[in-house]
Amino acid sequence: MNYIVGIDIGGTNLVLGTVSEDGSVLYGLRKEPTRAEEGPDAVVARLVGLSRQAIEDTRAADPETKVIGVGIGSPGPLDRVTGRVLITPNLGWTDFPLRDAIREALALPTALDNDANCAVLGEWWRGAARDTQHAVGITVGTGIGGGIIIDGKLYHGFSEVAGELGHTTIDANGRLCKCGNYGCLEAYAAGPAIARRAVEALRAEVDSSLPDYVSGKLEALSAQIVYQAARDGDQLALEVVRETSRLLGIGIANLVNIFNPEVVVVCGGVTMAGASLFDPLRQEVRRRAFRPAAEACRIVPGELIGTAGVYGAVRAFLDQLDDGLISGMDDA
Amino acid sequence: MNYIVGIDIGGTNLVLGTVSEDGSVLYGLRKEPTRAEEGPDAVVARLVGLSRQAIEDTRAADPETKVIGVGIGSPGPLDRVTGRVLITPNLGWTDFPLRDAIREALALPTALDNDANCAVLGEWWRGAARDTQHAVGITVGTGIGGGIIIDGKLYHGFSEVAGELGHTTIDANGRLCKCGNYGCLEAYAAGPAIARRAVEALRAEVDSSLPDYVSGKLEALSAQIVYQAARDGDQLALEVVRETSRLLGIGIANLVNIFNPEVVVVCGGVTMAGASLFDPLRQEVRRRAFRPAAEACRIVPGELIGTAGVYGAVRAFLDQLDDGLISGMDDA
Incomplete structure (x- = not known):
């Protein structure tokens, strides 16, 4: 069977594995801290080593293994065509030829796409959005990213930077976002914003167990801890989740x-909040969106916890291959 | 040459004409008040009469004329597949089989699409967005509608109701919109909202010539009058436009x-405000959007003043014909 190495480069972790071209199996899953501060060359060297291990695992499991390429999901903005990562605030890399560095080291055709695009593409291919033609995904983590599937394909826009769904203004005179705009969705609902709203709420309300989770060090509060406290029944945390x-x-x-x-x-990570997040979220959407559009649309948590980006990177490789965007190794 | 009758049904006016299938010529342009209160049957009867006149004009101008179909742009929501207008707040029609009424009277294959979709499609085919693959249009009038062109085709979404660009929240705790949501773009920037903001500003500021345009009857103030006063140099009107x-x-x-x-x-109508609107608008977009996306994007007024909907209805017919969505007269 043909396999593709899928690499998901996150601000916190690197995750990779090999996925069969029909998407049915994933072998050799590996995860380790990104340690972006080591610089892109060191990270690439580790990714290459991990990829080789994953390929070995795959050959051990399936003697007919043929590895035909590599897909990479990386924070951006990036340029799919040149394969360069332009700027990555979370990694600190600038104008780095990520795709070609991996391609040359592994001697395999390689494709690059945005990490949020890959996560949404993975959910579309093998997860919560499978069997649909028109899907939208948002990834809520340190930031809020997005991906748009139209007619069963990722939509990239005119100059490859479509899908910045976290950077849409929901409050014209709202909070300054790190992108420079005011009132972006990301400035209210990404992980750090959730933690900050919890800290703000604690200033007005003392009857909460939230400080106990961080031994009173409120600066250590994270969105994950807020979700945990909400699951444990803390009213203030539940209010922040609502x-x-x-x-x-x-x-x-x-x-x-x-x-x-x-x-x-x-x-x-926000999907960890479960029904206490999704039930009121669906209600809010029904309250605000046009009824025919709201009724037509399921709003669901991702299913491929931890691996959506790997599946999506593999699918991005296959789609770019179909679209003739991937040069063979002889053209490299 | 093959021609298609294009019909644009507006809340105020009916506009129609015939357009050649290559989009190069428009004959027999006609415009008259909609008078929706007469009911859909009476309006359809007038549309049929006007269409026959337009077809005669076309035959007079081009003896080789062959009329192959009719495209209709109508306020919605509507169902392209069944050809029914579901609800039209501005016309007061409910579940009316508009497409088939016109098709049977004119004995021509007929297509129906949303009015804002048609206006944007017209601008994409023959106007300000021509020669692009990815374009977005908004129509600012009594309401704010929109159309989305992806890969050179109108995007309709999963259940045909995509593109409600005026009903996106820009202020989470903002004004109630007539759609039931709070803080919609339409509630701030459609024609009636522009007039209302002018009236509100006049309450706080007496040094304006705006009341003179309506003999002191502020309830008669319209967005058009605000644009006129802004062109005439009225500072308060200019501030409302800004x-x-x-x-x-x-x-x-x-x-x-x-x-x-x-x-x-x-x-x-908002394009009447000219540079006093568009210059600061472009600046605001540059200030708020991601630089690579903002730099890649032109923001321009429509070019087909009064006829975008006619051209777009014709193009919608041609696209639906290509997509096999139009049944021939024998299947009717």
Whole structure:
């Protein structure tokens, strides 16, 4: 069987594995800290080593293994055509030829796409958005990214930078976002914003167990801890999660009115909040979006926890191969 | 040459004409008040009469004329597949089989699409967005509608109701919109909202010539009058136009970050405000959108003043014909 190495480069972790070209099996899954501060060359060297191990695992499991390429999902902005990562605030890399560095080291045709695009593409291929033609996904983590599937393909826009769904204004006079705009969805509902709203709420309200989770060090509060406390029944944490639902609901209602998608997949750590997030979120979308669009659309958590980006990177390779965007090794 | 009758049903006017299938000529242009209160049957009867006149004009101009079909742009929501107009708040029609009524009267294959979709499609085919693959248009009139062109085709979404670009929240806690949501772009920047903001500004500021345009009857103030006064140099009117630029700029920056389009076309009466609107609007978009997306995107007024909907309805017919969505007269 033909396999493709899928690499998901996150701000925190590198995740990779090999996926069969029909998407049915994933072998050799590996995960380790990114340690971006070591610089891109060191990270690439580790990725190459991990990829070789994953390929060996795959050969051990399936003697007929043929590895035909590599797909990489990376924070961006990046240029799919030249394969360069332009700027990555979370990694600190600038204008780095990531695709060709991996391609030359592994001697395999290689494709690059944006990490959020890959996560959404993975969910579309093998996860919560499978069997749809029109899907939208948002990834809620350190930032809020997005991916748009139209007619069963990732939409990249005119100059390859479409899908910045976290950087849409939901409050014209709102909080400054790190992108320079005011009132972006990301400034309210990404992980750090969730933690910050919890800290703000704690200033007004003392009856909460949240400080106990971080031994009173509020600067250590994270969105994950807020979700945990909400699951444990802390009322203040539940209120922060409900407000997160409302804010994400505004952003998602906008996407529902714009795209009339069959499904909106919400990926990332925020899905840990479970029904306490998704129930009010769906309610907010129904309250705000046009009824025919809202009724047509499922809003669901991602299913491929931890591996959506790997599956998506592999699918991005296959799609770029189909589109003639991948040069063979002889042209390299 | 083959011609198609293009019909644009507006809340105020009916506009129609015949357009050659290559889009190069428009004959028999006709415009008259809609008078929706007469009911859909009476309006259809007039449309049929006007269409026959337009077809005669076309035959007089081009003896080789062959009329192959009819395209209709109508306020919606509507169902392209069944050809029914579901609800039209501005016309007061409910579940009316508009397409088949016209098709049977004219005995020609007929297609139906949303009016805003048609206006944007017209601008893409023959106007300000021609020669692009990815374009977004908004129509600013009594409401704010939109159309999305992806890979050179109108995007309709999963259940045919995509593109409600005026009903995206730009202010989470903002004004109630007539769609039931709070803070929609339409609630701030459509014609009636522009007039209302002018009236609100006049309450705080007496040094304006705006009341003179309506003999002191502020309830008669319209967006058109605000644009006229701004062109005449009235400072308060200019301030209202600038604020309109800022508000439209927020909505358009969102579309730029989401779609990374090559061009955003702004259609409708608001284009009358000219550079006093467009210059600050472009500035606001540059200030708010990601630089690579903002730099890639032209923001321009529509060019087909009064006829975009006619051209677009014709193009919608041709596209639906290509897509096999139009049944021949024998199947009717």
